[in-house]
Amino acid sequence: MLFRTHIVFSLAVYFLLAYFLEMPFFVLGFVLFAMAFVDIDIKNSKFGNHWYFRPLQWMTKHRGVLHSLVACVFLSLAVGAISLWGGFGFFVGYVSHLFLDCLTRSGVKLFWPFNWKVRGFVKSGGIVEEVIFVLFLLGDIGLFVWGIIEIV
Numbered sequence: 001m002l003f004r005t006h007i008v009f010s011l012a013v014y015f016l017l018a019y020f021l022e023m024p025f026f027v028l029g030f031v032l033f034a035m036a037f038v039d040i041d042i043k044n045s046k047f048g049n050h051w052y053f054r055p056l057q058w059m060t061k062h063r064g065v066l067h068s069l070v071a072c073v074f075l076s077l078a079v080g081a082i083s084l085w086g087g088f089g090f091f092v093g094y095v096s097h098l099f100l101d102c103l104t105r106s107g108v109k110l111f112w113p114f115n116w117k118v119r120g121f122v123k124s125g126g127i128v129e130e131v132i133f134v135l136f137l138l139g140d141i142g143l144f145v146w147g148i149i150e151i152v
């Protein structure tokens with residue numbers, strides 16, 4: 001999935017959670033950070049193009065261990081040990097990333113170390129992804145405007 005699709009989707013998840021939960025605003029930062037973090041295992045992702053991620057990329061494969069529930073839970077607990085809300089936001093962003101990647105044809109080894117893949121029918125960067133992107137972009141704008149109307 002494209003970076004922008006991950007952004008609009010994780011924003012929508014955050015907006016929905018913020019509607020039901022009384023959570024501090026900084027949680028959004030952790031949501032977005034985790035959402036972007038998952039793809040540092042690939043060289044040509046938004047953040048993965050930094051040289052200091054190379055050793056990690058040699059060790060892990062793209063959509064390997066970082067794209068798994070094991071890494072998601074372990075890293076979220078680690079962040080949560082420092083800040084509970086931060087860990088929660090990190091978990092939400094991570095899961096939102098994994099969920100979208102599970103819809104793609106190339107799939108995700110969600111239950112790593114098991115090799116079994118969860119996959120869908122969406123082609124990364126294809127027409128279905130564009131539709132998902134536009135829908136969630138409009139949804140985000142709607143939720144944002146609605147949020148402002150509620151405050152005012």
Ligand SMILES: [Zn+2]
Nearest residue numbers: 038039067101
């Ligand atoms: Zn990914």
